[in-house]
Ligand code: SF4
């Protein structure tokens with residue numbers, strides 16, 4: 001369990017200079033895997049509170065959020081995450097009580113990756129180099145494949161407690177009809193905008209980027225959640 005005081009100092013330092021986020025300046029302190037996981041956990045909890053407030057606001061406006069267990073069309077999206085989030089998922093799966101979930105993911109991944117092809121890597125390269133149109137095209141082509149995330153098992157997210165912020169943020173009003181690659185009328189799902197939640201997502205993204213840059217010299221700040229976690233689970237043990 002990371003020391004809370006050091007964790008708080010790390011977060012303050014990581015947030016103190018935008019160049020830690022952009023990667024233009026090397027962060028001077030070491031950030032351990034455990035600290036990265038703790039940062040992801042804290043941000044995820046904060047985000048979850050925001051999501052609850054967003055649902056409450058929708059209810060006050062007489063709107064209803066359609067999302068419920070077993071509603072999974074959005075799990076066909078090429079979901080990406082940042083290093084602290086993938087480390088958190090890997091740590092979750094490495095717990096002895098998650099052995100079955102981990103084994104199911106490791107068994108499902110090769111077929112998922114074969115069907116996904118190089119789209120996850122191409123999408124993240126396009127994203128990292130700011131080629132938004134290319135990223136959108138790859139994303140849409142993947143979505144049209146209707147290939148469920150390799151963490152989806154029996155119609156449920158097998159890593160629900162530690163799923164990435166992207167999955168926590170996805171929601172739709174009234175119907176899941178528009179949660180598909182080619183929605184009726186070309187209209188995306190209707191969503192509720194709550195400014196504190198959007199700001200929180202932006203802050204979390206920046207902090208995740210800064211942690212990524214502090215821990216890795218790899219340029220990509222984001223990876224497909226399936227690819228990132230598979231790589232972490234199958235990497236050789238560190239000495
Ligand atoms: S975002 Fe759409 S597909 Fe996903 S849970 Fe909500 S209603 Fe269902």
Ligand code: SF4
Pocket residue numbers: 074075076079149150151152156157158159160163164167225
């Ligand atoms: S991580 Fe879970 S919620 Fe997110 S896309 Fe995969 S199965 Fe769906």
